[in-house]
Amino acid sequence: MTAVLHQNGSQKMHVASGFFRFVAMVGALALPGVAYAAQPKPWQLNFQEAATPLMEDITRFHDLLLWIIILISLFVLALLAYVMVKFNANANPNPSRTTHNTAIEVMWTVVPVVILVVIAIPSFKLLYASDVIPKVDMTIKATGNQWYWTYEYPDHGKFSFDANMVPDDELKPGQPRLLETDNRVVVPVDTTVRVQVTASDVLHAWSIPAFGVKVDGVPGRLNEIWFGPVKNEGVYYGQCSELCGIRHGFMPIAVEVVSKEKFQAWVAKARKEFASDESLSRPRMLAQSATK
Numbered sequence: 192m193t194a195v196l197h198q199n200g201s202q203k204m205h206v207a208s209g210f211f212r213f214v215a216m217v218g219a220l221a222l223p224g225v226a227y228a229a230q231p232k233p234w235q236l237n238f239q240e241a242a243t244p245l246m247e248d249i250t251r252f253h254d255l256l257l258w259i260i261i262l263i264s265l266f267v268l269a270l271l272a273y274v275m276v277k278f279n280a281n282a283n284p285n286p287s288r289t290t291h292n293t294a295i296e297v298m299w300t301v302v303p304v305v306i307l308v309v310i311a312i313p314s315f316k317l318l319y320a321s322d323v324i325p326k327v328d329m330t331i332k333a334t335g336n337q338w339y340w341t342y343e344y345p346d347h348g349k350f351s352f353d354a355n356m357v358p359d360d361e362l363k364p365g366q367p368r369l370l371e372t373d374n375r376v377v378v379p380v381d382t383t384v385r386v387q388v389t390a391s392d393v394l395h396a397w398s399i400p401a402f403g404v405k406v407d408g409v410p411g412r413l414n415e416i417w418f419g420p421v422k423n424e425g426v427y428y429g430q431c432s433e434l435c436g437i438r439h440g441f442m443p444i445a446v447e448v449v450s451k452e453k454f455q456a457w458v459a460k461a462r463k464e465f466a467s468d469e470s471l472s473r474p475r476m477l478a479q480s481a482t483k
């Protein structure tokens with residue numbers, strides 16, 4: 192998607208992402224029990240593996256920036272070393288009294304401007320891509336509460352359910368600590384999903400790193416974000432990403448991506464299972480979950 196990014200950095204970026212993937216692989220091999228597509232891994236460097244085209248672009252942009260930062264740091268380090276060796280008081284007892292050099296002044300103005308433009312073009316493209324909602328296949332609404340998420344599926348019968356973190360003593364084998372929820376958000380593969388995010392009490396943020404999405408849930412306001420299409424079935428984990436109180440770290444987000452058939456079966460089941468919630472008013476639901 193980003194022409195400049197591809198022209199200038201694609202080769203170097205491949206080297207960079209290849210290196211980090213190697214490090215991540217070694218990490219994964221050294222530590223068994225990594226079963227899920229997208230969750231943090233012990234000793235992980237770099238991002239989680241991208242699961243959506245948007246996150247692939249974000250990863251590429253990150254790799255480009257990393258190379259720009261490395262080259263600038265090395266250049267400045269080399270200049271400093273050169274000055275220290277060549278112009279210290281012993282090597283250069285009679286310092287020059289030069290105050291202007293037009294060529295150098297033009298260069299140190301123009302080169303940073305060019306670098307900033309090279310960064311700005313893919314950066315604005317990415318901002319636009321994540322901000323503007325494309326044609327979506329379905330919508331989910333996520334409401335942040337202290338300290339769990341409530342999900343609604345307005346396109347599939349308006350059922351609604353809460354997702355609470357699975358506490359340590361109830362974890363089943365393979366379920367990651369602090370990330371698993373009792374009810375997962377279920378979406379089909381190869382589907383573009385709009386997520387409407389709000390909050391009932393304080394600021395929260397809905398985020399799935401592998402999808403490249405993060406948006407604040409603000410009481411009294413409806414924010415939107417989108418993700419997809421996700422190619423691989425699996426479970427993708429995220430966490431509330433806006434400090435929201437004492438249990439901020441314990442309101443994770445688990446998105447399960449399943450086949451389209453499985454999704455239809457899940458919807459049919461969910462409509463029955465979560466049907467009672469529809470009759471509850473929001474204050475009653477909040478009161479109920481507060482006393483759980």
Ligand SMILES: [Cu+2]
Pocket residue numbers: 335336338394395396431432433434435439442
């Ligand atoms: Cu929160």
